[in-house]
Amino acid sequence: MKRFTTALAAVLAAATVAVAPVRAQQVTGAGSTFVYPVLAAWSDAYSKQTGVKINYQSIGSGGGIAQIKADTVTFGASDMPLEPARLAEAGLVQFPLVIGGVVPVVNLPGIEAGKIRLSGKLLADIFLGTVKSWNDPALAALNPGTALPALPISVVHRSDGSGTTFNFVDYLAKVSPDWRAKIGVGTSVSWPAGVGGKGNEGVAAYVQRLKGSIGYIEYAYVLQNKIPYAVLENAAGSFVAPSARSFQEAAASADWSKAQDFDLVMTNAPGAGAYPITATVFILMHRQPKEPAQTKQALDFFRWALGQGQEVAAKLDYVPLPPTLVAQIEAYWQASFH
């Protein structure tokens, strides 16, 4: 009996020892679905190196903002920046973590990836439902030498609220006064035309199945599904295909230094080779956290992610932040958390 008690005590002691550090080394986050694949890969690699587990729930940007405000997670992730006033009100800090792009994709028989050109205004008119056919004169003028079919245009948009939608319509509102006046900007909007697919995969599936359709999805899904994309005219007037380079050029040409709390949406960036619908995922954390140890661990993780972690990110077609921006983020951390 005595031996049993000793054994039990030993087991209990071992269990407490084993449990205690695990609880301390759990960092929880929630939000954006766009960042989930890269966060999951980072978390896996990081926990192998350091033993710290990052537990991330991809519940959507709106949910991430709500959760960090309620202080139930260590960090939130959003595809849409919060204004400095709203951040201050909630006692939050904000910085970018990864960049990606939103890409218009098409289903046009006989037309390959990158073989159709669109301007921002034309893209807005298509999604407004005012340009209805692929052989519209405005489309033909932009695409001389391309045989555009006489197909009606079917618009495909997101049916769920999404940061992808936010970045897409933010761009449309910047280039089209009509869009700004009639529709506006938000994570979901009142679409004047088309059908809605749930998630990037839903939109990709609809576009692949509907002849004459056009939709918008995250760059990673374009690569995975090999859907033909359109090239877009940027603010400098050149036609740019989506690629890691053109996203990075957009991030480098955006003027981050003037944006307080990184409150900047990178769409329609001025750089000559900048991709016009480049999107950013922002991390939100409490300035004065309830559990400072976990916030510190989260910051260590993000520092690692922005440095060593970029190799993992590149494999998943996420684009590293330009070095100048990383330096600004480091300075921001110094200023925010002492």
Next chain:
Amino acid sequence: MAHAGARGDSIFGGLALAATAFVLLVLAGIALSTLIGGWPAFARFGASFVARTAWDPVQRDFGALVPIYGTIVTAVLSMLLAVPIAFGIAIFLTEVAPRPLAGPISAAIELLAGIPSIIYGMWGLFVFVPFMADWVDPWLAASLGRLPVLGALFSGPPLGLGMLTAGIILGVMVVPFVAAVMRDVFTLVPSALRESAFALGATRWEVVWHVVLPYTRTAVVGGIFLGLGRALGETMAVTFVLGNAHDFNLSLLAPSTSIAAAIANEFTEADSATYLSALIALGFILFVVTFIVLVFAKLLLLRLARQAGR
């Protein structure tokens, strides 16, 4: 001894009452909390919330007519398809099929009921939608779409997505439920009744129509409404094939949305209090619609019972 028995009985009675009260409490709780959650939307837009077609998260302007219309139209379409097929299956299994065949077919139909709705949705999107877009929709638009009044129901570009496709997928999903209820009640018809009818020279159809159906009609109607209830609330499969568009459109070939699909799609990213409250209000409306359907079923059953008594 008698005393102990009485006590056991009262404990048993109490437990049974508690089980019933539990369900009623949950029901009242859900109704009340969706009403409270949706109240800001009802207060802001008034009773006209159910009659407005606007759905604009940017301007925070919401109305429930499109989802309500989409829900009801797809559910009705699904019943138009499911009831005759389920009736045929049940008749075949109980009256026509030889016994060794009836068992495996019953099992296959029950298996159909066990398929998760997401599978129906994926199958619908990847297989059925292209079929509808390439063959059925263009044909309908070219034939029925040209008729004067009916044409409005079959106009528009052949997307393959839309209320007709969703109604058909829902119909397929509902068939096993309705068929299982019908088959079970048909087998309950006393063989004496059935054999007497045959002895009088009735054909198989006359036996079914004049003996089996009148004997089982309350249960048959109950089974149909069970299926209708399922069709009204189905979410995943509908989300895949309905098109999720908040535009009011008479045409069955046009995309629409349903109450359950709208909630599932938009709840996670509803970023304003009004938006969230409009979605919860939709939940309450679905609750009310289902309740109305059940009341209607009950009234129908009462009328049938009265007619049978005459």
